[in-house]
Amino acid sequence: MIRFDANYFDGKTSISRTVIFTLYGKKAEIRGVDTGFVFTVPLVDCEISPAIGNTPRLIRLPGGAMCEAVDLDAVAALEELKGEQKILRLVHFIEGRWKAALVSIAGIIIFAWFFVVFGIPAIAEKAAFAVSADILNEVSNQTLEVLENRFLKPSELDQSRIDKLRRDFEEVLADVCRDEQCRVEFRKSPVVGPNAFALPSGLIIVTDELVEASENERELIGILLHEAAHIKERHGLRGIIQNTGVFIMVSVFVGDVASITSIAASLPTLLAQAGYSREFEREADEYAVRYFHQKGWDTESYREILVRITEKMTRYPGDSLLSSHPITEERVEDILKLEEALAGG
């Protein structure tokens, strides 16, 4: 027989009465200790609030009254008999165990890692390729406007040189950008320095400083291919979506966006975002190297200009060639490795 002491509240006033709760078969008897009132209710109609920690249990009776009990074992037995709330009872059981806490930590890390490394990029890829060309153009035009106002000036290269470069570049682009409308523009930008960057619409901006830093045209073609790969793979858009995804995930995990705990969350967010951008750069480099291989060129010129512009870099906005890039040495090593693999295979 289950019997325990409880505090009884009738639900109409805040008066507390001491009662004894006794279970007879399928009926519960509530008997006042000093007041002498007594009544029975069917157990099925009693609603036992889910257990949490070692806190008192609350049993809601039909008609709006409530019993508050601290005899946790007795109420657990009552709950067992009633047989409801199986999932929350299991959750409560798990919450009481340190081993489960450790498993949860491991589970969270594994799941978060899996989601960040595979889940978010997959979703972002799907989403980025679902975006229509109109929207890409609109986004790009807005970005371009900002860049033009703040960082870019008209090119000061000789018109003849620009024409020559444009012709050669467009030949390469016609080769690689079959579904995209890739085109090249030249701009002077002391702020950006020797660099090139791609807008999602297909526009590639090459700075005068980059042209001046190059020693031959093949170097520039390497950079051009790298940027074309960003456009073809929609890296810019995917990057934004992935970063937003990480931000949302971290916010959900931490529980709120604007509190101190978001400071703690910003480090893993930054790490994940740096990882994504590194992956895109590797992909873009790989694309350039494969093109070089097809043409039977070696990658020396491409590697050399990467090293040279890293040395000359000042500052760079937005999705530029080297912003948040992995250390150039590592990229050069990866390029060499890939080149060897392609040559071997």
Add this chain to the structure above:
Amino acid sequence: MSREEPGFQDDKCSICGSEIDAHGSEERLCRKCEREVTGEANPDQDESVAGPYIADTRTYDIRFTGSAGEFFRIWIVNTFLTIITLGIYAAWAKVRNRQYFYRNTLLDGHVFDYTANPVAILKGNLIVGGGAVIYAMTEVFNPLYSAMVVLVFSLFIPFLVYKSLRFMSRNSVYRNVSFGFRGSLSDSYVTYLLYPFLIPFTLGLIMPYWAYAKKKYFFGNMQFGTTENKFRGKPGSFYAKYAQVSVFTVSVLILIGVVTFAGKSAISELFTGYTGVQNGMVLLFMFMFYMALFMFVTLIQQYIYAWMTNYCFIQSSLGSLSFQSTLKGKSLMWIRVTNVAAILFSLGLLIPWAQIRRTRYILENLKVVTDGNLDEFQAASRPEEGALGEASTDFFDLEIGL
């Protein structure tokens, strides 16, 4: 048995064995012994806080029995379940986390309870999540649209605050009597849309009044059962406190600025020629500067929070009940600074510990004073409230209520 059983022992103090007086005696100790154990002064005779001595006045401490280790397990298990269910379980996790805090809060030996239905919160989460996705998408495609989304959302904030306060209070229960919120939607629009809109036009001079209005909207509209809370707070007090804090803040910021400038030039002077040492010293100095600034900003925030909470409780009366709140800005600042450090160095694992610690400090500084007793409240009957408001404000972390 894991917990002391309130209310079922004979009416004798377990230390001195003296009779315990009739009501409010669910603790096993008589009031004299309890005071000795907790090291408190006799609040009944502390006239500066409790007002003139009244023979029948009783002071009830609020006890918080939550433990960091226990809550850590609940928190981490529920976070895990939330993640593997792709956020669906978040509603249940939220209810459990909150129930842990409510049911570990004891007044006169009885616990508070949080009765929100997780399914209602799930619906709210889905709607809010949909809004967040729309916002994120417009952010990607056209920042102009996302500005519009923010604008539209700000038109909704007063509605969400209103809904959320109703939902939260309706689902807060003590002794099987629900709290309630009777503030009107139009007052919410005045408080949360009109006043903030006026800030630039009044050169910020409306800020203290706005702070007052938010507190009045909350404390002035709360009720327990049918008993309405009376809020006697005055805008003048807010203006006085804000003026005092502003003067203090400005002078300290000037001081910090001067010390930094002087320090930096002194370092340059002292270590001229030793560039490495000089740069190192400047870095160290800048680090100390930012630490000092962070501590100071935290101190100001926590000081205002402490003052406001104390003031609003002291200026409230709920039927025969009045309140004492004795938070100290310095203690809250210390808790906040060490919490931030602990959370950073534990990579977030000490979040539950930090929450428990801060909640304990705040609740254990709150006391309920009455010349009647806690049995006299009548329950009210009210309609159900959806969870949309509560989930939204939770998601966007609106600073509402306490």
